[in-house]
Amino acid sequence: MQTKIIDGKKIRDELLQEIKNDVEKLPFVPVFCDILVGDDPVSASYVRIKAKTAESVGIKFRTAEFPTSVTTEELITEIEALNRVPHMCGIIIQLPLPSHIDTPRVLDAIDPSVDVDCLHSLSRKKFYENTPTYLYPTARSCVYLIEKYIPVLKDTHVVVVGQGVLVGKPVAHMLHSLGANVSVIDSTTENPHDILRSAQVVVSAIGKGKYITKDMLTPGVMVIDAGTSEEGGSIIGDVDFEDVLPIASCITPTPGGVGPVTVAMLLSNVVLSAQKKYE
Numbered sequence: 001m002q003t004k005i006i007d008g009k010k011i012r013d014e015l016l017q018e019i020k021n022d023v024e025k026l027p028f029v030p031v032f033c034d035i036l037v038g039d040d041p042v043s044a045s046y047v048r049i050k051a052k053t054a055e056s057v058g059i060k061f062r063t064a065e066f067p068t069s070v071t072t073e074e075l076i077t078e079i080e081a082l083n084r085v086p087h088m089c090g091i092i093i094q095l096p097l098p099s100h101i102d103t104p105r106v107l108d109a110i111d112p113s114v115d116v117d118c119l120h121s122l123s124r125k126k127f128y129e130n131t132p133t134y135l136y137p138t139a140r141s142c143v144y145l146i147e148k149y150i151p152v153l154k155d156t157h158v159v160v161v162g163q164g165v166l167v168g169k170p171v172a173h174m175l176h177s178l179g180a181n182v183s184v185i186d187s188t189t190e191n192p193h194d195i196l197r198s199a200q201v202v203v204s205a206i207g208k209g210k211y212i213t214k215d216m217l218t219p220g221v222m223v224i225d226a227g228t229s230e231e232g233g234s235i236i237g238d239v240d241f242e243d244v245l246p247i248a249s250c251i252t253p254t255p256g257g258v259g260p261v262t263v264a265m266l267l268s269n270v271v272l273s274a275q276k277k278y279e
Contacts, residue, residue: 154179
């Protein structure tokens, strides 16, 4: 079997060219802000990647970094000020926040019109009512990659591993809306390996390194690995890539698969926000 390794960087670059073209058509330079609390090196690295990518397509990136000691009220005050910045078209927060921060209150301080990560309670409500302003970037990336290889998803059996707010739950909702036969595996699921072996497509987002191995899957399966964790200073996925590679029809590597496409999808939400401001 000739496995297709999905090159997320190449797909990202194609999407970024489209985004750059859209930015050039705007009558102003959109501003995008990623809020970082604390000094976690992995989170800081993600922020730098987003900053570099945003600037490469003509979006102005604004830094907002706060010490771990910042309070909920201080963070909300800063977010409310960012909401009022001229041409602000996207505000996101690196999660998780420190345990003393009231995360739902902080997320709800973001103006829904610039909530490009889709984490405001109103944004989530609209998403699950199928009237979204924005789609969750990582979930959208997973579905986009699947549809590149399976354009018609009706009755395709997709197994989603994990029910997280950012990926598992929204990606299952999107796939179900497209007519896929969706099964969700979480920590309470009985016989998860039997369910996995029946999958035509697997999307994993649990952050458990190399959890999925080839003995859990049926040859010819498409594998989308959206989970990340750290091992020995390196980022690894939920899927044991080298083990699963020989039996998969298509597979995303980690890093270099879903991640790069997610950044492009996030920036496409920023552009959409900008377009809506000046419709």
